[in-house]
Amino acid sequence: MTLTNADVIRALRDVSGAAHVLEDDEARARYGMDRTTLVPPAPCCVVRPGSTAQVQAIVRLAREHRIALVPSGGRTGLSGGAVAARGEVVVSLERMNRLLQFNPEERSITVEAGMITAALQQHAAAHGLLYAVDFASAGSSHIGGNIATNAGGIKVIRYGMTRDQVLGLEVVDGRGEVLELNRGLVKNNTGPDLRHLFIGSEGILGIITSATLALRNAPGPLDVMLLAVRDFASIMDVLRVFTRAIRLDAFEFFGHNGLERVLERLQRKAPLGAEAPFYVLLEFEHQGADAPDQVMRLFEQCVQAGWVLDGVLSQTLAQARELWLLRESMSETLARWLPYKNDIGLRIPVLRAFIERAQALVEREYRGLEVVWYGHVGDGNLHLNVLKPETMAGADFAALCERVTHGIAALVRDCGGSISAEHGVGLLKKHILHYTRSPAEIEALRQIKRVFDPAAIMNPGKVFDP
Ligand code: 2HG
Ligand code: ZN
Secondary structure (H helix, E strand, C coil), X not given: CCCCHHHHHHHHHHHHCHHHEECCHHHHHHHCCCCCCCCCCCCCEEECCCCHHXXXXXXXXXXXXXXXXXXXXXXXXXCCCCCCCCCCEEEECCCCCCEEEEECCCCEEEEECCCXXXXXXXXXXXXXXXXXXXXXXXXXXXXXXXXXXXXXXXXXXXXCCHHHHEEEEEEEECCCCEEEECCCCCCCCCCCCCHHHHCXXXXXXXXXXXXXXXXXXXXXXXXXXXXXXXXXXXXXXXXXXXXXXXXXXXXEEEEHHHHHHHHHHHCCCCCCCCCCCEEEEEEEECCCCCCCCHHHHHXXXXXXXXXXXXXXXXXXXXXXXXXXHHHHCHHHHHHHHCCEEEEEECCHHHHHHHXXXXXXXXXXXXXXXXXXXXXXXXXXXXEEEECCCCCCCHHHHHHHHHHHHHHHHHHHHHCCCECEXXXXXXXXXXXXXXXXXXXXXXXHHHHHHHHHCCCCCECCCCCXXX
16 A cells, blocks of 8 residues: 555654654755755655664565655765655654763773764763764764765774774664674674675665774874875875874875865965975874984975975874864865765875876866865875856756766776765765676675665665666
8 A cells, every 4th residue: 555645654653753753844855965965855754763663663664665765864975875855754863872882891882873973982082982983074974874874084094984993783674674783793703794784885775773883092192294295196105105104093185276265264374385286184193202203204205305395293282173174174165166076986006197197187178167186095085076166057067077077987997996985875976886886796786785675665766776
């Protein structure tokens, strides 16, 4: 029996209480979208379950009546994975934000999926521990969403991606089964590890309801260095010299045009005397009294080689924060120009060749448009943001960017990379997924989806078409 929207809303109210089913326009617009703006939201309604049992009841109802569900965290995604544009029910995990268990002797924590990333970080910090995944939207993103998108961020070079923090997952799959995946174990060799299928699955297999995450010992005081670098190739030289000598906590870069826009928005002065096409931001643990000059020696080596034109090393925590602000404000600053985004993942040895070819391609194809490069270059992750000229119609801009993106995706493929390093595929990247995942892989993914989601109710239309 096909249910009307009114029937669906009534049934959802029975599951989670009337107060937790929202159907007004404002809520539907707000919960139906993420940080992308290309696809207008149009969900049927929003349900906010308070427990795993309620999530399970919602999924079972949806399975029985073929109701499409869109799992929803902090909606800070950049690929449209949490967009509900086709009358789906948005399942917001925001009420499920409790801390379930904290195990200091094991350095682990179990939390519900709706916990905000920054709250988790703060909890760890209060006990002298670290939750190692961090990025600019940590203040609103949810841990469940981080896991569903395998979020990366600024510390990957030292601690890995979200995948590397997950010790266990509780999920409700599209069949309505509650699965306890790996149960927090460090060692568990009992066949293929289903936990890893759900990490980065973008909600197409089920809904993550809670997770057990590894915490680390908090690092000592961190120093931040900002370098003005002669050209992109020199960034790679600097990376080689520093990674060989010290353990880096971050190695980020951004282009001069991006920095100018950030400085203007933040009303700050240029951080360095010299201007350069690119800047590198490094973070590392304070080197201590026995090696006070090591970092300066590395810096001087880079200057003498002609790679680095100028640099500054933070002297206080406040200065370190100011330097980070320049990098972390980039995405938000550029949002005003409605940028088209590519999120490219490559291995370090091919970065130089890639950027040379990519720069030639964007100069030729985006003639006259402003292009800003930045990202987590130490992990091989480049963000390419193309800014929309004010005078260009949105549709023309989108058509141009779509066309050029095929060229970029082909280049990424030729260089052995990925069309999405950390933002996921969602709605916006699925037309280019085939560039870097083979037909055999995509077919296997389709079959895996059928196993966990036989009624095709879980975030349909995301990552790949049925
Ligand atoms: C970052 O690294 C985020 O700042 C956002 O991943 C990147 O907006 C972007 O393109
Ligand atoms: Zn990023």
